[in-house]
Amino acid sequence: MNYPSNPNPNFIDFPITFTSDDYDDAFQMIMEQISLENHSPTLSWTSSEKLLAAEVTSPLQTSLVTSPMSLEIEDKTEIKKRKRHKDDPIIHVFKTKSIEEIALDDGFKWRKYGKKPIRGSPFPRHYHKCSNANCIVKKKIERDTSNPDYVLTTYEGRHNHPSPSVVYCDSDDFDLTSLNILSFQTRTYKYSHSAP
DNA sequence: CGAATTTGACCTGCGC
DNA sequence: GCGCAGGTCAAATTCG
Numbered sequence: 001m002n003y004p005s006n007p008n009p010n011f012i013d014f015p016i017t018f019t020s021d022d023y024d025d026a027f028q029m030i031m032e033q034i035s036l037e038n039h040s041p042t043l044s045w046t047s048s049e050k051l052l053a054a055e056v057t058s059p060l061q062t063s064l065v066t067s068p069m070s071l072e073i074e075d076k077t078e079i080k081k082r083k084r085h086k087d088d089p090i091i092h093v094f095k096t097k098s099i100e101e102i103a104l105d106d107g108f109k110w111r112k113y114g115k116k117p118i119r120g121s122p123f124p125r126h127y128h129k130c131s132n133a134n135c136i137v138k139k140k141i142e143r144d145t146s147n148p149d150y151v152l153t154t155y156e157g158r159h160n161h162p163s164p165s166v167v168y169c170d171s172d173d174f175d176l177t178s179l180n181i182l183s184f185q186t187r188t189y190k191y192s193h194s195a196p
Numbered sequence: 197c198g199a200a201t202t203t204g205a206c207c208t209g210c211g212c
Numbered sequence: 213g214c215g216c217a218g219g220t221c222a223a224a225t226t227c228g
Contacts, residue, residue, distance in 0.1 A: 112201060114220060127219070140219095 108132075108159065110139060121145045132161050 114127035123143035130137040137157040144150040 111199095113222095115202075116218065116220095119217060125218085129220095 108137075118142065123148070130159060132159070135160055 109131040110128040111131045112126060112128050115124050116127070117124050121142070123145065125140055125142040128139040128141070130139075137155065137159050139156070140154040142152050142154075144152050
């Protein structure tokens with residue numbers, strides 16, 4: 001039985017590796033790729049601070065792809081873009097259906113270090129750091145204000161160590177429906193900047 | 197009793 | 213410079 005993979009930013013894969021600095025074109029290619037792989041997908045855009053996310057819905061799946069390019073929305077009809085800075089962290093957002101603001105088990109160990117109320121949202125944001133001493137990856141968890149059934153998990157950075165847990169959801173006893181995950185990524189996408 | 201979480205205080209960046 | 217909002221710190225508290 002195939003379970004969807006956990007939202008682990010280290011294992012995100014995208015079939016195309018971009019080396020160009022033209023992020024606008026690259027993001028367009030991602031969208032075209034999605035269009036090819038999904039039959040007439042509908043795209044709906046949501047913004048979360050300085051990044052842009054596209055929810056991709058097709059008869060077969062719903063997934064969320066995010067841009068690490070720090071796009072900014074100026075208004076509802078015009079998208080203002082800025083190029084990703086060289087030292088901007090890699091950011092991925094995962095949208096999952098969940099009753100509680102709990103972090104899905106992504107195989108890494110996290111330490112919670114803060115919680116803040118967010119202006120305009122009745123729900124707080126939770127701040128986590130990777131427990132590994134030399135790893136600076138952060139994770140933010142907040143409820144999607146436009147759809148409170150969903151929780152947005154934002155990963156910032158990339159782990160510099162292997163996951164302490166290498167086994168994901170591979171038990172026959174694992175009951176996916178009990179987790180109530182609706183929008184788990186069945187495909188995930190990576191934007192690869194020029195390799196450091 | 198050590199580890200993890202909570203929570204108020206503090207820091208920082210940004211807009212005015 | 214000031215105020216606000218988001219992000220982080222760290223002492224206190226809770227949990228296993």
